Amino acid sequence: MTFIAPSKFPSSDGKIVTALRVGLTARGWSAGLTATRTLPATKTRRMVTVRNDSGPQQVSRSVRRYGVNLWCDNSVAGESPTVDGEKFALDGMSVLQTIADGRPIARMYEFSGPYEIEDDVPYIVGGKSLAHFYFSFTCLVRGTSN
Amino acid sequence: MGAKVTFNGSLDITKIAKSKALADELEPLADTVLAAMERDPNEAYVESLVKKTFVSSGRRGRISWQVGAHPVIGARVEAKRGTAARALGEAGL
Numbered sequence: 497m498t499f500i501a502p503s504k505f506p507s508s509d510g511k512i513v514t515a516l517r518v519g520l521t522a523r524g525w526s527a528g529l530t531a532t533r534t535l536p537a538t539k540t541r542r543m544v545t546v547r548n549d550s551g552p553q554q555v556s557r558s559v560r561r562y563g564v565n566l567w568c569d570n571s572v573a574g575e576s577p578t579v580d581g582e583k584f585a586l587d588g589m590s591v592l593q594t595i596a597d598g599r600p601i602a603r604m605y606e607f608s609g610p611y612e613i614e615d616d617v618p619y620i621v622g623g624k625s626l627a628h629f630y631f632s633f634t635c636l637v638r639g640t641s642n
Numbered sequence: 643m644g645a646k647v648t649f650n651g652s653l654d655i656t657k658i659a660k661s662k663a664l665a666d667e668l669e670p671l672a673d674t675v676l677a678a679m680e681r682d683p684n685e686a687y688v689e690s691l692v693k694k695t696f697v698s699s700g701r702r703g704r705i706s707w708q709v710g711a712h713p714v715i716g717a718r719v720e721a722k723r724g725t726a727a728r729a730l731g732e733a734g735l
Contacts, residue, residue, distance in 0.1 A: 549727035552734045561727040563720065611717045630721035 503639030505558040506600040509533060512562065512592065512635070513546050519591030520544070525568075525584060528621070541621045543567045544588060551634070557602065558637040564588060566610070566631075569624035578612065581627030585610035589631055596636075603636040659704040660697060669695075671733050672707035678729035679709065687711050687719045 517531035520542075528541035535545055544566050551559040566588055568581040589607055596604050609631030619626040658664060676693050690712035697705050710716060710726075719725050 547724055549724035549731065551727075551731040559731075561724070561731065563724045563727060565721055611721070613718055613721045614714075628721075630717065632720070632724075632727060 502642040503553075503556045504642045505553065505637055505639045508560060508601055508635055508637050509546060509548050511595065511601060513544075515591055515595045516544050516546065516564070516588055520584070520587060523587045523591070525587065539567075539619050539621050539626075541569045541624065541626070542584065543619075543626075549632075553639070556639045558639060560635045560637060561632060562635060563630065563632045564592075565613075566629045567619055567626040568629075569621060569626050577625060577627035581629050582610060582612070585629035585631055589633070592633060598638065600637045600639075601635055602638045604633060605636070606632075606634040608632050656701055656703055659702075665705045668705070669707065671735065672709055674733040675726075675729045675735070676709045678732045679711070679725055682719060682723065682725045684715070684719050687715050687725070690715055 513531050513533060517529065520526070520529060520531070525542055529544070530536050530540045530542070531544040531546070533546055533548075535543065544564060547563040547565070549561040549563055551561050553559075564585075566581065566585045568577060568584040570577040570580045589610065592604055593607065596602060610629040611631070613628040613630050615628050618628075672693055676691060679691055680688050682688055692710065694708045695705065696708065697703070711719065716726070720727070
């Protein structure tokens with residue numbers, strides 16, 4: 497006898513990428529913004545990549561860890577790219593904390609960062625060096641009956 | 643339909659949480675995470691990995707393990723490959 501019905505789990509990557517693109521645009525970071533799962537071939541002044549590090553499935557819930565890399569130049573004259581990069585990353589974290597709607601993302605938690613990452617060879621776009629930040633979080637995805 | 647389990651007698655959760663028996667059951671989880679992180683191709687990262695054991699006192703005392711790398715190297719590797727996150731997933735955590 498089976499007490500617990502097997503579950504199938506939907507994808508969550510697309511929802512997270514879209515939320516970052518829409519949310520960061522709404523917060524004034526639209527110029528030169530690309531938000532994708534992998535780095536674009538043509539680099540832009542503001543880039544966000546989302547990496548799914550996955551995790552265990554527990555009955556009807558899938559625990560998924562994500563890593564988000566962000567690159568940003570300085571948009572304000574006199575400011576360093578590090579200052580803008582940190583603001584960019586903090587806005588990204590803030591956007592994602594509000595996207596859980598139960599279907600399929602039940603909860604967003606364990607946010608960690610942003611950490612400044614020193615690239616071996618910094619990306620240069622439009623003559624400006626990009627600052628690199630990283631943050632991670634855990635996402636709980638709700639499954640449906642198989 | 644469900645099940646009900648009743649423990650008779652008095653249980654001291656503090657003693658259980660810090661017991662060698664429970665630690666022996668749980669420490670392999672930390673070892674699994676460490677083993678997965680040691681497979682990262684960055685040699686400096688792997689050399690900097692450590693596992694530390696902590697025992698806290700008091701009513702809510704417990705045994706815990708911390709597995710990590712050098713902070714700067716660890717952050718770079720985590721940003722690039724998500725090594726620690728994937729290691730936790732492999733351990734079922």
